[in-house]
Amino acid sequence: ELKVEQNPLFLSMQEGKNYTIYCNYSTTSDRLYWYRQDPGKSLESLFVLLSNGAVKQEGRLMASLDTKARLSTLHITAAVHDLSATYFCAVAENSGAGSYQLTFGKGTKLSVIP
C-alpha cells in the first residue's frame, strides 16, 4: 500500500523568509504532483514531476523530485501573504486504462504573516 508522508503539517512563516515542505512516499513512482488548495475551494495544480531529478519553478515556488530517495520538496522563496494556503503532494500509481490514481499527503497548511 502506497503511503505518502508530508511534513510539516502546519507552517507559520514571516514574509520574506524561505522554507521547504517535504513529501516522502513508500513505493516506487516516477510521477508526483503538487497542488494548492484555498479554503472552500478545489485543488489548483502547481507542478507535475515526471522523472528523477526533475525540477520545476513557478514564481516563488520550486519543486523537485528524487525518485531514488522517494522524496519530493516544495521550496518557498521569500514568502508573501498570497502564498497562504494548504499545499498537497500526491503520488501517482498507474490505475490502468491509461490513467493514474493519486494518493495524497495530509497537506501542509501554510500561513505567511507580515
Place this chain on the structure above:
Amino acid sequence: GAVVSQHPSWVICKSGTSVKIECRSLDFQATTMFWYRQFPKQSLMLMATSNEGSKATYEQGVEKDKFLINHASLTLSTLTVTSAHPEDSSFYICSAGSGNSPLHFGNGTRLTVT
C-alpha cells in the same frame, strides 16, 4: 479555463434524500474519473475509480450501494449519494484523466445534509 466541470457547487438536502453530483470533462475524453471526499481540515480520500463503460472500483470502506457511480460516457461521470445522512456531509471532488495528461480536478461540491 476549467477543463473539468463539476455541478452543483453547493447542495443542502434533508436526511434520507438522494443527491446527484455530475462531473464533466469539457475538452478531452476521460477514460478514467476519480471521486474523492474531503472532510474539514483533512486530506482528500479516494472513494472510487470509474472507467467508462464498466463498473466502478470502490476503495475499502466505501459503500457501493450508498455511493452510486455511473460513467456512461467519456465526458460524464455521476456520483449519487443515496439516502444521505448528516455524516455524509463533506466536500466531494472529482478528477478526470486520460493517457499521460495531468489529472484535472473539478471545483468540488459541498454537500450539507440536515
